[in-house]
Amino acid sequence: MAGKTLFDKLWDSHVVRKGEEGPDVLYIDRHLIHEVTSPQAFSGIEKRGVSLFRPKQTIATADHNVPTKDQHLPIKEELSRKQVEALKANCEKHGVELYGLGHKNQGIVHVIGPELGITQPGMTMVCGDSHTSTHGAFGTIAFGIGTSEVEQVFATQCILQTKPKSMLIEVNGEVKKGVTAKDVILYIISKISTSGGTGYFVEFAGSAIKSLSMEGRMTVCNMSIELGARGGMIAPDQTTFDYVQGKEFAPKGEEWAKKLAYWKTLITDKDAVYDKVVKFEAADIDTMITFGTNPAMGIKISGNVPSINGDESFKKSLEYMQMEPNTPLKGKLIDYVFIGSCTNSRIEDLRAVANIVKGHTKADNITAWIVPGSKQVESQAIEEGLDKIFLAAGFELRQPGCSACLAMNEDKVPEGKYCVSTSNRNFEGRQGPGSRTLLASPATAAAVALKGFITDATEYLN
Amino acid sequence: MEKFNKLISSIVPLPLENVDTDQIIPARFLKSTSRDGFGENLFRDWRYTKEGAKNKDFILNKVSSGEILVGGKNFGCGSSREHAAWAINDYGFKVVVSSFFADIFKGNALNNGLLPVQVSDEFLQAIFKANSPLEVDLENQSIKIIETGLQEFFEISAYKKHCLINGLDDIDFLLSNKSEIENFENNRLI
Numbered sequence: 001m002a003g004k005t006l007f008d009k010l011w012d013s014h015v016v017r018k019g020e021e022g023p024d025v026l027y028i029d030r031h032l033i034h035e036v037t038s039p040q041a042f043s044g045i046e047k048r049g050v051s052l053f054r055p056k057q058t059i060a061t062a063d064h065n066v067p068t069k070d071q072h073l074p075i076k077e078e079l080s081r082k083q084v085e086a087l088k089a090n091c092e093k094h095g096v097e098l099y100g101l102g103h104k105n106q107g108i109v110h111v112i113g114p115e116l117g118i119t120q121p122g123m124t125m126v127c128g129d130s131h132t133s134t135h136g137a138f139g140t141i142a143f144g145i146g147t148s149e150v151e152q153v154f155a156t157q158c159i160l161q162t163k164p165k166s167m168l169i170e171v172n173g174e175v176k177k178g179v180t181a182k183d184v185i186l187y188i189i190s191k192i193s194t195s196g197g198t199g200y201f202v203e204f205a206g207s208a209i210k211s212l213s214m215e216g217r218m219t220v221c222n223m224s225i226e227l228g229a230r231g232g233m234i235a236p237d238q239t240t241f242d243y244v245q246g247k248e249f250a251p252k253g254e255e256w257a258k259k260l261a262y263w264k265t266l267i268t269d270k271d272a273v274y275d276k277v278v279k280f281e282a283a284d285i286d287t288m289i290t291f292g293t294n295p296a297m298g299i300k301i302s303g304n305v306p307s308i309n310g311d312e313s314f315k316k317s318l319e320y321m322q323m324e325p326n327t328p329l330k331g332k333l334i335d336y337v338f339i340g341s342c343t344n345s346r347i348e349d350l351r352a353v354a355n356i357v358k359g360h361t362k363a364d365n366i367t368a369w370i371v372p373g374s375k376q377v378e379s380q381a382i383e384e385g386l387d388k389i390f391l392a393a394g395f396e397l398r399q400p401g402c403s404a405c406l407a408m409n410e411d412k413v414p415e416g417k418y419c420v421s422t423s424n425r426n427f428e429g430r431q432g433p434g435s436r437t438l439l440a441s442p443a444t445a446a447a448v449a450l451k452g453f454i455t456d457a458t459e460y461l462n
Numbered sequence: 463m464e465k466f467n468k469l470i471s472s473i474v475p476l477p478l479e480n481v482d483t484d485q486i487i488p489a490r491f492l493k494s495t496s497r498d499g500f501g502e503n504l505f506r507d508w509r510y511t512k513e514g515a516k517n518k519d520f521i522l523n524k525v526s527s528g529e530i531l532v533g534g535k536n537f538g539c540g541s542s543r544e545h546a547a548w549a550i551n552d553y554g555f556k557v558v559v560s561s562f563f564a565d566i567f568k569g570n571a572l573n574n575g576l577l578p579v580q581v582s583d584e585f586l587q588a589i590f591k592a593n594s595p596l597e598v599d600l601e602n603q604s605i606k607i608i609e610t611g612l613q614e615f616f617e618i619s620a621y622k623k624h625c626l627i628n629g630l631d632d633i634d635f636l637l638s639n640k641s642e643i644e645n646f647e648n649n650r651l652i
Contacts, residue, residue: 016646017639022621026548027646037543040493048633053643065493079493086495122652130542130566146544146570156636158643162619166567194480195536198565228539230565262652294480294539313479313534335631381619406541407490415512427484427540429507 003269037128068398107374116245136233137217181216182441197227208282340371341405344422361454482540501552538567
């Protein structure tokens with residue numbers, strides 16, 4: 001009998017009841033919630049007269065719909081304030097720990113899980129947010145769910161789920177200088193498409209993946225949903241264990257030794273068979289940027305916008321972006337730079353930006369926002385003096401939240417304006433009605449902010 | 463959840479690929495704490511101009527009826543917001559047809575009694591071409607273009623089919639497994 005993939009091992013060890021002709025009952029170790037996709041689930045269980053089954057396994061924060069300025073003041077916009085207040089009331093009523101605005105642990109849900117040690121190898125984790133795939137970087141099965149499923153977890157700590165197929169994406173070799181985790185994942189998505197991963201759960205492997213830091217791995221797994229995949233994971237190794245050790249909610253003492261011994265077994269068997277295997281050479285990957293309205297429409301920064309091949313959706317996309325086929329992207333004027341989101345708002349991302357902008361100032365035509373992923377990231381950045389570098393360079397350092405990644409709050413890119421963004425989606429209007437988003441790495445975004453037009457970070461890296 | 467069995471209805475065609483959940487319902491309309499009323503902002507930025515006037519060229523402003531929405535390949539990609547399924551449902555659609563659905567959207571639709579019917583690329587093109595009413599029969603797992611008589615069968619898990627036909631949801635089922643869940647917790651080694 002063939003061996004098992006890491007995904008198989010974790011899935012099978014969390015199945016409470018195998019579905020004969022339908023989905024499995026899957027046990028969930030950690031459930032993360034936020035203000036936007038949870039209120040209807042709370043009212044759902046209340047309507048049924050059911051209480052939260054395992055409230056200690058759910059952790060809440062406010063991130064999607066919070067202002068990134070003056071967080072100590074009441075939220076001005078009424079609907080947003082009510083949504084955040086509803087989360088607080090629901091958490092109090094049902095006994096859920098909440099890291100609300102002002103709390104030292106508050107932040108984007110996928111940033112705080114790892115940095116607090118809530119996310120640990122071998123777990124199953126869900127959240128009403130598609131970028132829950134981020135936590136897969138630790139060797140967890142982590143995926144986004146809808147609100148009805150949030151309600152399922154509230155009621156039973158389980159969800160009904162059909163087991164996805166398995167896909168291996170291997171990136172071997174060493175990346176070129178200046179190529180970051182974000183470039184790697186944008187490259188992979190550009191090759192596989194936004195639906196190529198649908199129905200699959202991905203395991204990322206290969207030397208180029210293994211050489212990434214935990215934060216880089218999180219960036220890669222974060223965007224596995226943009227392949228259409230349910231999630232992405234990376235087998236835990238020493239890099240993982242070193243990151244988790246000592247975090248607030250990480251196991252301690254004897255418990256640590258016991259868990260560590262278990263975590264070390266979390267690898268794919270040598271003779272395991274994946275349903276699909278895709279391999280890339282790291283040396284083929286350049287620094288990347290997107291030009292269209294889905295994350296697979298990415299090219300190397302030095303490349304040309306592709307020609308239209310008669311595809312209506314492609315044509316509509318270029319029209320929306322006001323991009324000319326067969327023209328270079330380099331040199332195109334940009335209006336906004338957004339550094340933030342669950343993809344790239346961690347301390348290493350902020351350091352990468354600081355490293356480039358130190359001693360320079362942004363171009364006059366650029367508005368540059370830096371939104372740290374969490375209070376911890378914000379404090380760390382201030383402790384390291386990065387805030388002064390950003391200020392001197394004309395960047396605005398704001399307070400933690402999802403911000404202009406999805407523009408639910410007032411952080412919106414105006415109509416028709418171009419924004420080079422470190423976030424994960426470049427859909428029409430994603431950063432505000434009529435906004436035009438180009439996805440790139442923090443280093444690229446920083447270099448663009450300095451130049452005022454599309455460029456790569458090469459000249460700033462020495 | 464509402465029961466679903468059979469539906470004959472005209473269609474609302476949206477022949478675009480990769481219709482993402484930010485188009486179905488933009489994030490700025492996700493501030494409600496209830497499940498109702500999202501239909502008002504379904505396809506908001508395609509349906510209305512920035513001044514708030516109806517965009518005459520958009521399909522929802524051109525047809526006045528139809529309970530079957532037909533979209534291009536990879537319908538519902540993007541975020542996990544169930545609000546997308548709620549908005550489509552709230553607007554009055556009972557069925558969404560496409561040649562390919564994003565996973566989370568498909569699950570969300572099924573959890574709300576909105577039937578996602580996945581057809582072949584050829585059949586999807588035939589639907590767009592005929593622009594005729596469709597008959598969707600869940601019991602037989604069939605979809606038929608009324609005017610041409612062209613028919614195809616679609617896949618759905620036996621469990622989900624049972625739920626839709628009987629108006630049951632997953633929580634009812636999960637709650638009936640409580641003791642097994644507790645056993646599982648008590649017997650875990652790690």
